[in-house]
Amino acid sequence: KAGVTQTPRYLIKTRGQQVTLSCSPISGHRSVSWYQQTPGQGLQFLFEYFSETQRNKGNFPGRFSGRQFSNSRSEMNVSTLELGDSALYLCASSLGTGMLGTQYFGPGTRLLVL
Amino acid sequence: QQQVKQSPQSLIVQKGGISIINCAYENTAFDYFPWYQQFPGKGPALLIAIRPDVSEKKEGRFTISFNKSAKQFSLHIMDSQPGDSATYFCAALDQTGANNLFFGTGTRLTVIP
Numbered sequence: 001k002a003g004v005t006q007t008p009r010y011l012i013k014t015r016g017q018q019v020t021l022s023c024s025p026i027s028g029h030r031s032v033s034w035y036q037q038t039p040g041q042g043l044q045f046l047f048e049y050f051s052e053t054q055r056n057k058g059n060f061p062g063r064f065s066g067r068q069f070s071n072s073r074s075e076m077n078v079s080t081l082e083l084g085d086s087a088l089y090l091c092a093s094s095l096g097t098g099m100l101g102t103q104y105f106g107p108g109t110r111l112l113v114l
Numbered sequence: 115q116q117q118v119k120q121s122p123q124s125l126i127v128q129k130g131g132i133s134i135i136n137c138a139y140e141n142t143a144f145d146y147f148p149w150y151q152q153f154p155g156k157g158p159a160l161l162i163a164i165r166p167d168v169s170e171k172k173e174g175r176f177t178i179s180f181n182k183s184a185k186q187f188s189l190h191i192m193d194s195q196p197g198d199s200a201t202y203f204c205a206a207l208d209q210t211g212a213n214n215l216f217f218g219t220g221t222r223l224t225v226i227p
Contacts, residue, residue, distance in 0.1 A: 044217070045216070104159075
């Protein structure tokens with residue numbers, strides 16, 4: 001079974017631009033969660049989608065948004081990029097909703113904002 | 115404000131030794147405590163998890179010890195191996211309100227042969 005895939009793996013943007021990251025979960029998984037990982041703040045939960053609905057949300061500004069499609073693939077969008085948005089963005093998939101089940105993480109998309 | 119405090123930041127252990135990583139929290143609403151292992155260039159992987167109604171959980175060489183009254187939990191890696199060299203994150207789940215998962219800052223473990 002293929003793992004969680006994220007595209008692109010690396011991205012360079014400039015301040016003020018917007019970016020869309022994509023995540024394909026493991027086949028059969030209906031939950032996709034997104035995380036931001038930085039050296040300063042560590043791993044932080046962004047949001048979780050299950051059956052095309054946002055179920056849970058972390059403490060990030062509205063510039064961070066996401067969506068999930070009927071095939072469970074998910075996209076995350078960051079608008080009006082700031083330098084501090086430079087980070088590794090990870091998505092994780094699981095069978096059920098919520099965080100209790102085993103989450104399988106993808107390799108991440110490394111975003112650099114200049 | 116860091117919801118989950120993790121220590122030490124880095125740890126060097128001899129092969130065969132015991133690695134111990136500690137985490138502490140304040141929020142009594144946390145009710146699920148997973149540990150993740152992350153290798154360079156990879157996403158984290160769930161290692162082991164515990165609920166607060168259990169004081170200890172063991173899976174192979176990995177053991178979580180949980181002290182509910184002290185609001186502390188720790189990961190013990192017995193017979194540490196060079197292949198265990200990775201960054202370890204503790205986390206805590208708050209299922210009330212926003213159902214948010216909070217992570218510790220990570221411990222970089224190096225096991226030397």
